Amino acid sequence: MSAANSSKTPLSFQDLILTLHAYWSDKGCAILQPYDEQVGAGTLHPATVLRALGPKPWNAAYVQPSRRPSDGRYGENPNRLQHYYQYQVILKPNPPDMQALYLGSLAAIGLDPTLHDIRFVEDDWENPTVGAWGLGWEVWCDGMEVSQYTYFQQVGGLDVDPVAGELTYGLERLAMYVQGVDNVYDLRFNNAGVSYGDIFLENERQFSEANFHAYDVEVLKRQFEDMERQVPRFLAMTGPQGQQLVLPAYDHVLKASHLFNLMDARGAIAVAERQSYIGRIRDLCKMCAEAWLKQQTAA
Amino acid sequence: MPQLLLELFSEEIPARMQVQAARDLERMARERLAEAGFLPEGVKAFAGPRRLTLVADGLAPAQSDRKEERKGPRANAPDQAIEGFLRSTGLTRDQLVEKDGVYFAYIEKTGRPTTEIVAEMVDQIVRGFPWPKSMKWGMGSLRWVRPLQRILCTFDGEIVPFDIDGIQSGDLSEGHRFMGPRQAFRARTFEQYAAGLEAGFVVLDVEERKQRIGHEARTLCQARNLELVEDDGLLDEVSGLSEWPTPILGDMDPAFLDLPPEVIRTSMRTHQKYFAVRDPATGKLAPHFLTVANIEAIDGGAAIAAGNARVLSARLNDARFFWDEDRKVSLESRLEKLKGVTFHAKLGTMYQRVERIETLARAIAPLVGADAGLAAKAARLAKADLGTGMVGEFPELQGLMGGYYARAEGVEDAVADAVRDHYRPQGPSDAVPSAPVSVAVALADKLDTLIGFFAVDEKPTGSKDPYALRRAALGVIRIVLEGGLRVPLNQVMPEAVAKDLGSFFADRLKVLLRDQGKRHDLVDAVFALGDDDLVRIVDRVDAIDGFLKTEDGANLLAGYRRAANILRAEEKKGPLPTGPASIMEGAPAEEQALLVSLRVAQPELEMEVRDERFSDALDTLASLRAPVDAFFDKVLVNADDAAVRDNRLRLLAQVRDAMGLVADFSLIAG
Numbered sequence: 001m002s003a004a005n006s007s008k009t010p011l012s013f014q015d016l017i018l019t020l021h022a023y024w025s026d027k028g029c030a031i032l033q034p035y036d037e038q039v040g041a042g043t044l045h046p047a048t049v050l051r052a053l054g055p056k057p058w059n060a061a062y063v064q065p066s067r068r069p070s071d072g073r074y075g076e077n078p079n080r081l082q083h084y085y086q087y088q089v090i091l092k093p094n095p096p097d098m099q100a101l102y103l104g105s106l107a108a109i110g111l112d113p114t115l116h117d118i119r120f121v122e123d124d125w126e127n128p129t130v131g132a133w134g135l136g137w138e139v140w141c142d143g144m145e146v147s148q149y150t151y152f153q154q155v156g157g158l159d160v161d162p163v164a165g166e167l168t169y170g171l172e173r174l175a176m177y178v179q180g181v182d183n184v185y186d187l188r189f190n191n192a193g194v195s196y197g198d199i200f201l202e203n204e205r206q207f208s209e210a211n212f213h214a215y216d217v218e219v220l221k222r223q224f225e226d227m228e229r230q231v232p233r234f235l236a237m238t239g240p241q242g243q244q245l246v247l248p249a250y251d252h253v254l255k256a257s258h259l260f261n262l263m264d265a266r267g268a269i270a271v272a273e274r275q276s277y278i279g280r281i282r283d284l285c286k287m288c289a290e291a292w293l294k295q296q297t298a299a
Numbered sequence: 300m301p302q303l304l305l306e307l308f309s310e311e312i313p314a315r316m317q318v319q320a321a322r323d324l325e326r327m328a329r330e331r332l333a334e335a336g337f338l339p340e341g342v343k344a345f346a347g348p349r350r351l352t353l354v355a356d357g358l359a360p361a362q363s364d365r366k367e368e369r370k371g372p373r374a375n376a377p378d379q380a381i382e383g384f385l386r387s388t389g390l391t392r393d394q395l396v397e398k399d400g401v402y403f404a405y406i407e408k409t410g411r412p413t414t415e416i417v418a419e420m421v422d423q424i425v426r427g428f429p430w431p432k433s434m435k436w437g438m439g440s441l442r443w444v445r446p447l448q449r450i451l452c453t454f455d456g457e458i459v460p461f462d463i464d465g466i467q468s469g470d471l472s473e474g475h476r477f478m479g480p481r482q483a484f485r486a487r488t489f490e491q492y493a494a495g496l497e498a499g500f501v502v503l504d505v506e507e508r509k510q511r512i513g514h515e516a517r518t519l520c521q522a523r524n525l526e527l528v529e530d531d532g533l534l535d536e537v538s539g540l541s542e543w544p545t546p547i548l549g550d551m552d553p554a555f556l557d558l559p560p561e562v563i564r565t566s567m568r569t570h571q572k573y574f575a576v577r578d579p580a581t582g583k584l585a586p587h588f589l590t591v592a593n594i595e596a597i598d599g600g601a602a603i604a605a606g607n608a609r610v611l612s613a614r615l616n617d618a619r620f621f622w623d624e625d626r627k628v629s630l631e632s633r634l635e636k637l638k639g640v641t642f643h644a645k646l647g648t649m650y651q652r653v654e655r656i657e658t659l660a661r662a663i664a665p666l667v668g669a670d671a672g673l674a675a676k677a678a679r680l681a682k683a684d685l686g687t688g689m690v691g692e693f694p695e696l697q698g699l700m701g702g703y704y705a706r707a708e709g710v711e712d713a714v715a716d717a718v719r720d721h722y723r724p725q726g727p728s729d730a731v732p733s734a735p736v737s738v739a740v741a742l743a744d745k746l747d748t749l750i751g752f753f754a755v756d757e758k759p760t761g762s763k764d765p766y767a768l769r770r771a772a773l774g775v776i777r778i779v780l781e782g783g784l785r786v787p788l789n790q791v792m793p794e795a796v797a798k799d800l801g802s803f804f805a806d807r808l809k810v811l812l813r814d815q816g817k818r819h820d821l822v823d824a825v826f827a828l829g830d831d832d833l834v835r836i837v838d839r840v841d842a843i844d845g846f847l848k849t850e851d852g853a854n855l856l857a858g859y860r861r862a863a864n865i866l867r868a869e870e871k872k873g874p875l876p877t878g879p880a881s882i883m884e885g886a887p888a889e890e891q892a893l894l895v896s897l898r899v900a901q902p903e904l905e906m907e908v909r910d911e912r913f914s915d916a917l918d919t920l921a922s923l924r925a926p927v928d929a930f931f932d933k934v935l936v937n938a939d940d941a942a943v944r945d946n947r948l949r950l951l952a953q954v955r956d957a958m959g960l961v962a963d964f965s966l967i968a969g
Contacts, residue, residue: 077620079613093437096448099310113477117592117603119540120348122313124432135434135445137311142606143571143590151436151446162438182609270639 008110010179012188013196016109016171017063020087023108024061027101029089032062037254040261041066041127042088042168046250049130051090052155052164053289054296058092063171067258069265072208075201078183079173082207083200087169094151094165102149102167106141110178117142125150128278129257130285131157134166146174156289157282172196211265220263227256231284235291243295250288257281300340300357301455303417304489306472307351307425310445314348314539316431318505320444321346323429324353331420336362337413345503348542348593349476352503354489360455362410371395371402414454418461418468421452425463439464453487474499475542477594500595501542508538516546516589520576523548525585528575530568537572541593548576549604553586555615558622559703560584565693566614573611621688625700626707630683630718637682643766645755652747653682659743659791666786667742669735670713677717677740680705684718698722713737724774731778741778745771746791753796753803772807779833788831801831808833818844820968827963835911842913843962851921858927859964862951865936869948880949883942889933890947893926897953908960916961927954 011019025031035045042064043049051058064086072082089105091098099120103113111118120137125148127133136150148168152160172184175196181187185197234249260277263269269277305328312320325344332339332355340357371384374397381402385392388404395402425441436446441464452459452468461468471483472492478500486492493503502508512534520527525548538544555563560575560583567573567588574589590607592600637649646652660678664671684690684701702719706712717737721744724731732741748771752758759768779786788804789797805826809819821840830836846852869875880894900919907916936947958964 078616094446096437096446114594114597115602116606117590117594117596118477119593120311121540122311122315135432142603143573143610144606151434153434161435163434163436165436177606180609182613 009191011109011175012179012190013171013175014190016175016178017085017087019109020105020169021061023105024089027059029059029061029091032060034062034064035254037251038067038258039064039254040068040129040257042086043127043132043166044130044254044257045088046247048088048090048164048166049132049155049285050246050250050289050292052092052152052160052166053158053293055162056092056296058090058164061087061089064088067261069207069211069261072204072211072265074208075185075197075204078185079176081172081184081200081204082211083203085171087167087171087174089167090164091166092160092164093162098165099149102139102147105167106146109174111141111146120149123148129260129281130155131282131289134160136166141177144173144177146170146177156286158286158289158293211262213266215262215266217263217266217268220259220266220268224256224259224263227252227259228280228284231256231287235287244291246288246291246295249291250285253281253284253288256284301360301413302488303339303353303355303358303413303459304451304453304486304492305353305417305421306449306451306492307443307447308449308451308472309349309351309443309447311348312346312351312444312539314536316444317346317348317539318535320351320428320430321505324351324424327424327428328353328355328420331423332358332416335416335420336365336410337416346505346539347501347503347508348539350472350503352492354492358413358454361412362416364410365408367406367408369404369406371404374400374402414457414459417452417454417459421450421459421461421468422463425450441466451486451492456487458487472496474501475594478543502544505538508541508544509534512538512544512546512591516574516591519546519548519589523587524579525576525587526579527589528564528577528584530574533568533572533574537591540572541591543593543595545592545595545600547590547592547600547604547607549573549588549590549608549611551586551588551608551611551615555612555619556584556586558615558618559699561696561699562618562622562689562693563615565696566618567611569693569695570614571607571611573607617692618689621692625684625687625689625704629708630680630701630704633683633686634679636686640685643751643755643757645757646751649682649685652751653679655747655751656681656740656743659747660739663742663746663786663791664735664739666790667735667738667782667784669739673711673713673736674717674739674743676710677714677721677736678743680710680714681718681721681740681744717741724777726770731774731781733782738778738782738784742775742786742791745774749775749800749803750792750796753800754793758799758803768803769807772804773811776804776808776811776833780837783834785832785834788833790831802826804833808836812837812840817841818847820966821962824962824964824966827966828959838911839913839962842917843967845914846917846921847967849921851924852917854928855920855924855958856964856967858924858931859955859958861931862927862954863965866948866951866955875952876945876949878949880946880953883946886943886946887934889926889929890950893923893930893954894950896923896926897950897957901953901957904957904960913961920958920961923954923957 021031032047039045045064047060047062065083066086067083069082071080073080119140121140123136123138125134125136132155134150134152138145139147139149146169150166152164152166154160175187176184179187185195185201187196189196189199230252231249234245237245239245260281321344325342329342337358339355342355345352369388372380388406390404395404430444433442433444435442447466449471450466450468451470451472453470458470459468470485470487472486472495473483474480474496480499484495486495496503502511516527563584564575567575576585576587576589577583578585588611592603596603634650634653637653640649642649642652657675657678660674661671664674680701684697684704687700689700690697698721699719702715705715705718713734713736716734717740720732720737721740723729723741732738749768752766752768757766792800805822809822812822813819817840821843825836825839847856866875882891882894900923903919904916907919938944
């Protein structure tokens with residue numbers, strides 16, 4: 001028996017996404033596409049990290065493929081992947097009924113709160129590489145974390161004012177729950193016989209090997225430093241209206257961040273170096289956040 | 300008398316903060332009501348997942364009228380100052396009262412309506428609430444633990460009107476998020492409020508939530524001939540996670556029972572907040588779990604039980620993966636990994652720490668009756684589990700997992716036990732290890748921590764003790780005392796830190812003895828002798844404590860003080876005469892008697908102290924009480940004849956020194 005309403009066939013992976021899109025579109029969100037850089041989490045999409053800052057209202061939802069190189073398990077672990085999808089919603093300022101809106105989205109994908117135990121369990125979110133933190137919860141459904149719910153307080157070390165509310169759904173985990181499947185590769189991707197494994201199993205095998213053994217550490221290190229230098233370089237340049245080139249600069253922060261994750265997976269970061277790398281990325285992110293906020297408040 | 304009802308309704312408050320929040324709310328309300336001159340008959344606060352509630356009974360409808368006295372300038376002060384005072388009080392000069400050349404104003408204050416006071420009080424409470432962490436939300440500037448949604452505030456059946464950062468007070472509350480009517484209800488008295496919550500599936504009082512959980516959980520277990528594994532910490536937490544706590548018993552795949560029970564329980568508790576369940580016949584874990592849901596589900600909880608069972612299976616599968624993988628690599632070979640783990644910037648790597656613990660354990664072993672080779676081996680393996688997957692996932696299983704892995708490798712039981720138990724005692728209620736090898740490693744572990752941090756001057760200050768050194772010292776003391784172990788601490792502490800660390804131990808011992816209801820000043824009196832054997836120190840303290848409670852003891856202490864005072868006074872004038880007193884011709888009988896008593900007592904005392912027969916030693920001291928009293932009663936120390944005086948001073952010094960064999964009585968407080 002599946003966890004969701006048993007009278008209907010539970011949603012396929014892609015229908016889950018389409019349902020969330022329809023739901024949040026209906027609530028006034030701009031439905032964006034994934035950002036075309038490799039990122040570790042949906043939060044890092046400029047639509048969240050940068051747009052959370054500044055006075056302008058902003059409501060958006062999107063799927064973001066997320067890469068965590070050291071989480072690769074060669075396709076052999078039923079719920080760990082080095083590449084997976086997050087569904088991300090950002091609402092600024094957070095509406096007063098944001099919890100109700102969120103619960104509505106769960107109902108839309110078939111999680112009935114009179115049948116399932118849905119709870120908000122304290123979880124203070126923090127992402128040191130982008131100097132961000134907020135207060136909120138892990139949302140549990142029958143003991144499983146199905147979302148992260150955060151009221152952003154700071155990004156890039158800057159106060160988020162007005163406060164932006166962020167929702168992150170782990171799509172694979174949510175789909176496994178809705179479909180009643182114990183192995184991510186067994187998920188029905190669509191209703192035409194394609195499984196998640198058909199699409200991603202080989203991907204996991206090859207990238208796990210690459211992440212753990214194949215990337216050239218020297219090259220990664222060099223690229224990291226190159227990217228690091230590009231950030232201030234772009235921030236020193238101006239566009240046609242005299243604005244700093246914040247958005248291109250931020251792309252390089254993302255690249256640096258991913259390179260760091262790759263070096264980490266390769267075991268090339270000594271314990272003592274770790275904090276210093278994280279601090280370097282945070283500084284880059286902070287530079288972009290400050291420049292962005294300046295543009296937002298000036299405009 | 301009228302009643303005040305306040306509810307601060309918010310999004311989910313972290314479970315761990317709720318109990319303190321109720322206390323803070325009650326305290327703040329009491330303080331502010333008292334400041335305003337109210338004497339409520341009862342003030343009670345409640346906290347739950349979405350609300351803080353306060354009810355205060357017996358408040359007068361208004362403050363009583365008060366006369367306020369304000370001190371003004373001197374009567375001869377410049378006019379300017381006096382006019383300023385008149386302005387600030389709203390009085391005229393002839394209304395001031397002059398007392399001793401100073402003006403006083405007496406201002407009649409009409410008592411304000413209670414509602415005004417309450418409105419101000421709530422504003423102050425909300426803006427000044429001591430949440431451990433708070434946040435802003437939306438466009439607002441208010442801070443609360445999570446968004447504050449609504450404030451219900453009524454007094455004497457009427458809404459107390461106010462507005463805090465856009466939140467308008469009212470008389471609405473609401474019940475459970477998912478159960479019941481799911482719409483707001485009106486409440487203007489606590490009675491209406493409680494009824495509304497009950498109809499709305501909310502248990503307001505945390506104690507009631509706990510009872511409900513405990514009762515239903517036990518009933519569910521009994522029905523299936525099972526027994527709940529009680530866990531008060533977990534109960535505290537889950538009672539803050541649901542407004543309508545509903546225990547549900549779920550099934551676990553029995554195949555997981557081959558995992559260590561601590562792993563299953565820890566996975567259940569930390570990841571899932573489940574209670575474990577055992578078979579009362581065997582006392583072993585049963586293949587079930589108990590979760591506390593927030594709803595009574597429409598299907599009786601079947602979907603919730605099934606969903607939770609699947610999550611638990613995934614968790615235990617992870618644990619099994621670690622259990623299997625970890626055992627493929629020997630503990631010894633994991634030591635290499637510790638070379639890359641920093642213990643503390645000034646104290647090197649974890650590997651270096653292991654080497655130090657090994658050396659210490661080897662040195663301590665013969666003192667506690669352990670085999671030095673086994674102690675060294677256990678010390679070497681003690682920290683190896685830090686590199687395992689299981690301890691990475693569940694840090695609280697450190698030591699325990701090492702013990703399992705060591706046993707699986709076939710090392711001696713004494714070694715595996717020592718690896719398992721070397722962190723103990725981990726709290727005041729935790730037992731201390733008693734097997735010799737375990738004791739040696741447990742002491743070495745704690746002493747290395749203490750010696751290391753003292754050597755780099757990272758000592759605890761005030762309330763700051765980031766490396767838990769107080770706990771480590773207390774652990775050493777408890778292991779030694781409870782095991783009756785004779786460990787000369789100075790022999791295992793490097794000289795550089797021995798003094799500081801010694802007095803740190805003395806302080807911890809004082810705290811321990813104070814908690815046991817013993818006199819802590821006696822510790823100072825005994826430590827002053829330079830003893831470093833905790834068992835002997837405590838024996839002495841016990842004996843002295845008993846002695847001072849007797850009449851002989853109290854009197855002898857008084858005699859000791861008198862002798863010490865005289866000697867101190869004489870010392871200021873010049874060096875004291877040395878050598879033993881003698882029996883002088885024509886000396887009073889009392890002087891001779893005291894000297895004879897001392898001659899008898901001195902060798903006995905020395906023997907008794909050497910044999911650590913401290914109660915006997917104090918009995919011997921008690922035999923001096925009568926001669927000392929008689930001496931002071933009849934003999935004048937400060938005789939005109941210098942030779943006589945010197946002899947009497949020698950006698951007093953002998954009394955002092957004899958008593959000094961047992962303790963430094965000058966450090967005992969009156």
